[in-house]
Amino acid sequence: MTMLPCDATDLYFPMLADVYYPDITQGQYGEITKSWNIDRTIAAHIEPFPKKSGEISPQIFLQYKDLLIGRTRYDLRLPSYSGSTSEALTNIMITNIRTSMGQALHLETAGPRAGSGTLYEIASYDAHYAPYGDIDYYSFTLRRSENQVLS
Numbered sequence: 622m623t624m625l626p627c628d629a630t631d632l633y634f635p636m637l638a639d640v641y642y643p644d645i646t647q648g649q650y651g652e653i654t655k656s657w658n659i660d661r662t663i664a665a666h667i668e669p670f671p672k673k674s675g676e677i678s679p680q681i682f683l684q685y686k687d688l689l690i691g692r693t694r695y696d697l698r699l700p701s702y703s704g705s706t707s708e709a710l711t712n713i714m715i716t717n718i719r720t721s722m723g724q725a726l727h728l729e730t731a732g733p734r735a736g737s738g739t740l741y742e743i744a745s746y747d748a749h750y751a752p753y754g755d756i757d758y759y760s761f762t763l764r765r766s767e768n769q770v771l772s
Contacts, residue, residue, distance in 0.1 A: 630721040633758075634664035634693060637721060639738070641714040641771065642700050657714060657771040661701045667691035667718050667726075670762065687765035689718075689727075689741065692758045697743070714771070715741045715763055733770050740766040 630637065639662050643655035670688035697715075698707045717738035718726045727739040734740070741763035751757040 630664045634666050635721055636665050636667055636726070637662050637717075637719050637723075638665050638667065638691075638715050639663075639717040640697060641716065642708055643712055645712075655712075655772070662717075663693050663695055663697075665691050665693040665718075667763070688744070689763040690760070691763060692749075692760045694758050696748075696756075696759055697746070697761065710743045710746055713743050714766065715743070716771075729769055740769050740771065742766045 640660050641657045642660050643657050646654045646656070648654060667689050668691070670690050697713055698710070699705065700708060718741075719738075720726065725738060727741075729735055729737055729739050742765075743761050744764040745762040747760050748756045749758050749760060
């Protein structure tokens with residue numbers, strides 16, 4: 622059994638999350654099928670997307686937070702396996718967001734993934750630079766995936 626690469630947490634990146642990439646196949650009639658595989662566990666800082674004041678309406682009974690913002694020290698477009706090429710942002714899934722102690726933070730409560738970590742897609746992605754031009758960290762916005770099934 623091979624161990625997945627796992628990043629160490631620290632003050633700036635106190636959480637862990639799993640990163641998935643797909644194996645993409647095309648059927649006889651041109652349909653695209655993605656089979657998602659876990660690549661690694663990263664250290665990150667992920668929190669709910671800030672809401673504007675006054676955005677919550679009294680008419681809304683239940684508001685589901687579907688956007689998260691985060692940062693990590695690694696370029697998520699590059700899978701950990703050797704010889705890999707850069708992946709499109711639409712080919713990256715983040716799930717199992719948890720504390721460094723393993724406490725799950727975002728779980729599905731119903732459907733096929735009930736009790737499992739919510740699946741998130743990357744909505745935006747940016748590199749942030751240190752004063753001398755080196756990349757300091759990568760920031761991203763996560764959007765809850767409409768399809769909560771990893772096939």
